[in-house]
Amino acid sequence: MRQWSTLHPKFSFLPQEVKFAISSSPQDRAAVQVHDIGLVLKHDASGTAGFEVIVGGGQGRTPMIGKTIRGFLPKKDLLSYAEAILRIYNRFGRRDNKYKARIKILVHELDSDALTDAVEREWYDIRDGALRLPATDIARIGDYFAAPAFEAFEGDEPLLAELRAKDRAFDLWAQRNVVPRRSPGYAIVNISLKPIGGVPGDATTAQMDSVADIAEQFEFGDIRVSHTQNLVLPHIRHADLYEIWGLLADAELATGNIGLVTDIIACPVLDFCSLANARSIPISQRISERFATLERQHDIGELAVNISGCINAFGHHHVGHIGILSVDRKGEEYCQITLGGNPESDTSIGKFVGPAFWSADIVNAVETVADTYLNERHSGERLIETYNRLSKASFKEALYGTA
Numbered sequence: 001m002r003q004w005s006t007l008h009p010k011f012s013f014l015p016q017e018v019k020f021a022i023s024s025s026p027q028d029r030a031a032v033q034v035h036d037i038g039l040v041l042k043h044d045a046s047g048t049a050g051f052e053v054i055v056g057g058g059q060g061r062t063p064m065i066g067k068t069i070r071g072f073l074p075k076k077d078l079l080s081y082a083e084a085i086l087r088i089y090n091r092f093g094r095r096d097n098k099y100k101a102r103i104k105i106l107v108h109e110l111d112s113d114a115l116t117d118a119v120e121r122e123w124y125d126i127r128d129g130a131l132r133l134p135a136t137d138i139a140r141i142g143d144y145f146a147a148p149a150f151e152a153f154e155g156d157e158p159l160l161a162e163l164r165a166k167d168r169a170f171d172l173w174a175q176r177n178v179v180p181r182r183s184p185g186y187a188i189v190n191i192s193l194k195p196i197g198g199v200p201g202d203a204t205t206a207q208m209d210s211v212a213d214i215a216e217q218f219e220f221g222d223i224r225v226s227h228t229q230n231l232v233l234p235h236i237r238h239a240d241l242y243e244i245w246g247l248l249a250d251a252e253l254a255t256g257n258i259g260l261v262t263d264i265i266a267c268p269v270l271d272f273c274s275l276a277n278a279r280s281i282p283i284s285q286r287i288s289e290r291f292a293t294l295e296r297q298h299d300i301g302e303l304a305v306n307i308s309g310c311i312n313a314f315g316h317h318h319v320g321h322i323g324i325l326s327v328d329r330k331g332e333e334y335c336q337i338t339l340g341g342n343p344e345s346d347t348s349i350g351k352f353v354g355p356a357f358w359s360a361d362i363v364n365a366v367e368t369v370a371d372t373y374l375n376e377r378h379s380g381e382r383l384i385e386t387y388n389r390l391s392k393a394s395f396k397e398a399l400y401g402t403a
């Protein structure tokens with residue numbers, strides 16, 4: 001995709017930017033439905049791998065969930081189909097208004113059936129041309145991403161269970177930050193860059209060196225960055241988890257809060273960005289401090305708090321379970337709350353619940369939402385599920401005293 005799209009002469013003057021997101025898991029970790037073009041790796045009935053193609057998602061001032069325009073696209077057709085989408089966007093996308101120049105507006109104005117027809121017709125003419133990917137090319141690119149040389153294990157889960165039973169702090173960290181890997185005996189370690197009261201996504205050079213050392217010593221030198229502003233070590237042996245947890249703790253990187261209320265996504269706003277209305281980093285720090293106790297965070301469970309400093313929404317507030325948008329009112333910092341956003345495969349855009357809160361009151365408001373959930377939840381229900389069951393009225397009443 002990069003080789004095809006970089007400096008593509010036909011697309012030098014597209015109406016606006018185009019963002020691709022690609023996910024290979026049913027548990028979407030790339031927010032594919034809120035990108036211009038989302039690709040989800042799937043298998044068809046015969047077991048052949050290909051892509052579901054989703055078009056027209058986005059956040060910013062007009063948040064929209066993308067529409068599936070093709071349920072299954074064979075791998076060999078990926079570039080020609082993407083080219084067909086961009087040709088249609090190039091031809092019909094609006095250039096008269098920069099706020100309406102994105103693919104999502106084209107999908108909205110044309111409607112997704114008409115867009116699908118236009119793309120399919122365009123694709124029909126080019127699908128068997130130079131962009132059809134030969135199996136040799138797919139294999140050549142695939143070689144760059146070959147699986148590392150895993151050791152064979154006879155299932156060492158009992159060892160991990162024993163370590164977790166012995167050490168409560170390790171167990172709490174492992175509950176949130178370690179997920180199974182499909183290779184037996186290996187796990188994926190998420191390194192939280194959200195210490196209590198810290199700046200979301202920040203790491204010092206010393207911490208980066210520590211992570212690099214761990215990646216070199218214990219795995220295959222592979223470190224990923226997640227869109228939730230954390231780091232990922234994708235191939236860690238179960239047998240090494242306890243030692244790695246200790247090394248991460250030495251580097252102050254062993255916060256066990258992945259997916260919890262303190263794992264906040266926040267854009268950098270006023271510190272770095274001239275478009276910001278207000279500061280989101282101090283807000284995220286205050287929320288983090290209010291919910292500092294790990295037991296309390298675990299009790300609340302999965303809760304995505306996403307904060308953006310302006311309507312451009314780089315903090316993905318539209319898809320936070322609790323979204324916070326900083327706004328400036330005559331020099332005062334206020335925060336608008338949305339509830340019910342969801343970045344996962346059943347993506348939803350959060351809804352505004354009422355008037356903006358003064359910035360000093362926003363932590364109380366977040367706590368009110370969490371307390372309302374704790375009071376109302378059914379057994380095993382996550383906050384987003386309680387919200388969807390009750391709709392926003394109960395939460396609005398708790399926040400504003402009126403539904």
Ligand code: SF4
Pocket residue numbers: 267268269270273274275276277308309310311312313314315
């Ligand atoms: S969302 Fe707005 S304030 Fe935040 S980084 Fe983007 S442009 Fe800047």
